[in-house]
Amino acid sequence: MSGAVLDAAFYDRPVLEVARDLVGCELVHGETAGRIVETEAYHHTEAACHAYVGLTARTSTLFAAPGTAYVYRSYGIHALINAVCEGEDVGAAVLVRALDPTAGVELMRARRGPVHERDLCNGPGKLTQALGIELTENATSLVDGPVRIRAREPGVVPELVTGTRIGITKAVELPWRFCLRGSRRVSRPYPPGLLHHGTG
DNA sequence: GTATGGATCTTCT
DNA sequence: GAAGATCCATACA
Numbered sequence: 001m002s003g004a005v006l007d008a009a010f011y012d013r014p015v016l017e018v019a020r021d022l023v024g025c026e027l028v029h030g031e032t033a034g035r036i037v038e039t040e041a042y043h044h045t046e047a048a049c050h051a052y053v054g055l056t057a058r059t060s061t062l063f064a065a066p067g068t069a070y071v072y073r074s075y076g077i078h079a080l081i082n083a084v085c086e087g088e089d090v091g092a093a094v095l096v097r098a099l100d101p102t103a104g105v106e107l108m109r110a111r112r113g114p115v116h117e118r119d120l121c122n123g124p125g126k127l128t129q130a131l132g133i134e135l136t137e138n139a140t141s142l143v144d145g146p147v148r149i150r151a152r153e154p155g156v157v158p159e160l161v162t163g164t165r166i167g168i169t170k171a172v173e174l175p176w177r178f179c180l181r182g183s184r185r186v187s188r189p190y191p192p193g194l195l196h197h198g199t200g
Numbered sequence: 201g202t203a204t205g206g207a208t209c210t211t212c213t
Numbered sequence: 214g215a216a217g218a219t220c221c222a223t224a225c226a
Contacts, residue, residue, distance in 0.1 A: 040218070042218075048218070049218090050211095050218080053212080056211080056212080057211080058210075058211055058212085072210085072211095072218090073208090073209065073210060074209095074210095074217070074218065074219055075207085075208070075209080075217060075218095075219050075220080076207075076208030076209035076210070076217090076219095077207065077208055077209080077219070077220075078219050078220070080218060080219085082218090095218060097218085123219070123220070124218070124219075125219050125220060126219090126220075165218075166218075167217090167218050167219070168217090168218055169216090169217085187219095
């Protein structure tokens with residue numbers, strides 16, 4: 001079980017802090033929910049971020065208020081969900097890459113088809129399909145909208161593993177990927193040369 | 201177990 | 214017209 005829904009102030013902080021603090025929180029949509037075990041941070045000052053090119057029709061959501069959901073289509077097929085962070089003059093967001101299912105597992109299975117239990121939510125395109133999140137949720141609020149994120153239990157500080165981001169071709173060297181240490185639900189194995197955070 | 205290529209579509213040049 | 218924050222099936226070791 002998780003705590004209260006995170007408020008806008010939680011997201012109105014440096015994106016790297018939010019990315020770390022979101023690991024262990026619970027992403028909720030309808031009857032389905034899952035604990036976040038993997039995140040990545042994106043910021044308009046580095047080339048891998050969509051907002052790097054500035055404010056366009058596509059990236060306007062990245063410059064929306066902190067606590068807004070940025071959902072976009074990837075490779076023409078998949079929907080990926082991000083949590084917008086920092087102020088409205090900054091294009092920054094945290095990509096949710098993997099979940100450990102906590103509620104509505106039967107519904108997830110129905111949506112995902114005959115996949116292995118472990119493959120339900122271990123990828124950014126998979127978890128949105130499992131939770132039923134689509135492009136219609138773009139620009140909705142994570143505080144009081146259809147998709148929400150609940151805080152972890154007070155006092156619970158997960159151990160994190162930090163590595164480089166996945167699936168990008170620019171700014172690949174930045175260690176902006178955060179995984180729950182020891183989780184077998186992450187989207188890919190931990191990279192070599194990773195850094196360990198004692199307390200996140 | 202790892203490696204490779206196709207599907208599919210929005211956005212920007 | 215080309216690229217992209219992915220996933221899946223298939224081939225091979």
